[in-house]
Amino acid sequence: LSPVETSEWLGNFSRRLPWTDGIHYIAMDKSPSYIDTAQFPNVAKIAKQYLPNAKIVLSVCNPALRLYSEFYHNSEKIPEEFHKFYQQHNVTPPATFAEFTNLLLDSNHSICKEQTGTFCQEHRILFLKKGEYASHLKKWYRAYGKSNVLVVNMKDNQTNIAQNLLKLVGSDILPVNEYPWEELSEQNIKFKNTAYEGRSTAYKKFPLVMEKLENYYNLHNNELAQMLDAEFPLFWNLGSTEF
Numbered sequence: 001l002s003p004v005e006t007s008e009w010l011g012n013f014s015r016r017l018p019w020t021d022g023i024h025y026i027a028m029d030k031s032p033s034y035i036d037t038a039q040f041p042n043v044a045k046i047a048k049q050y051l052p053n054a055k056i057v058l059s060v061c062n063p064a065l066r067l068y069s070e071f072y073h074n075s076e077k078i079p080e081e082f083h084k085f086y087q088q089h090n091v092t093p094p095a096t097f098a099e100f101t102n103l104l105l106d107s108n109h110s111i112c113k114e115q116t117g118t119f120c121q122e123h124r125i126l127f128l129k130k131g132e133y134a135s136h137l138k139k140w141y142r143a144y145g146k147s148n149v150l151v152v153n154m155k156d157n158q159t160n161i162a163q164n165l166l167k168l169v170g171s172d173i174l175p176v177n178e179y180p181w182e183e184l185s186e187q188n189i190k191f192k193n194t195a196y197e198g199r200s201t202a203y204k205k206f207p208l209v210m211e212k213l214e215n216y217y218n219l220h221n222n223e224l225a226q227m228l229d230a231e232f233p234l235f236w237n238l239g240s241t242e243f
Contacts, residue, residue: 038129044143063131064213068202134223
């Protein structure tokens with residue numbers, strides 16, 4: 001979407017939440033596209049315009065594993081939609097994760113040389129740059145201020161995540177002593193897909209590809225660790241699936 005189209009879309013969306021002001025009336029919405037400022041560069045600025053009192057929560061994981069998960073979902077669950085982008089550029093869709101990643105990382109790829117348009121640039125924006133979390137986070141910090149933005153590590157335990165969320169929204173919304181902590185500790189909700197072995201298997205199936213992705217995201221992960229004053233992004237550079 002163009003900036004004008006994005007503004008119109010968010011304007012229409014905000015009218016669906018007429019009682020939401022981010023303080024007295026609370027509503028929640030989520031989308032992975034909100035962190036994707038490479039594809040939607042004005043999303044944080046426009047969100048601030050329509051929802052000035054919102055609290056922002058960004059949930060992140062190892063960007064190399066995120067890319068593998070997205071490829072699996074797109075190629076296995078919505079192949080027609082996934083292939084459409086390549087077909088529009090007269091490019092044969094990648095059949096494997098290795099082909100997909102090589103096309104993203106190799107700027108000297110024969111397809112990039114053959115293409116006279118912007119295919120390779122658009123391809124990286126659509127997939128690779130989503131994992132450059134530090135770049136995206138800066139725009140949300142500028143729009144809302146650091147104190148109104150929480151970055152959640154998806155591998156963190158549920159209690160820590162809940163405590164940080166309560167700090168973000170404020171005790172006037174839900175006092176800590178009223179939170180159902182026992183119920184939280186008893187929850188162990190997992191969604192099983194027997195056809196999908198999980199994103200962590202990428203390191204076993206595509207070790208060289210994952211190493212290339214780690215090298216690409218290394219500086220971005222380091223910058224995120226500095227911004228958050230946290231160590232967990234650094235473990236992503238070491239092939240860890242535990243952080």
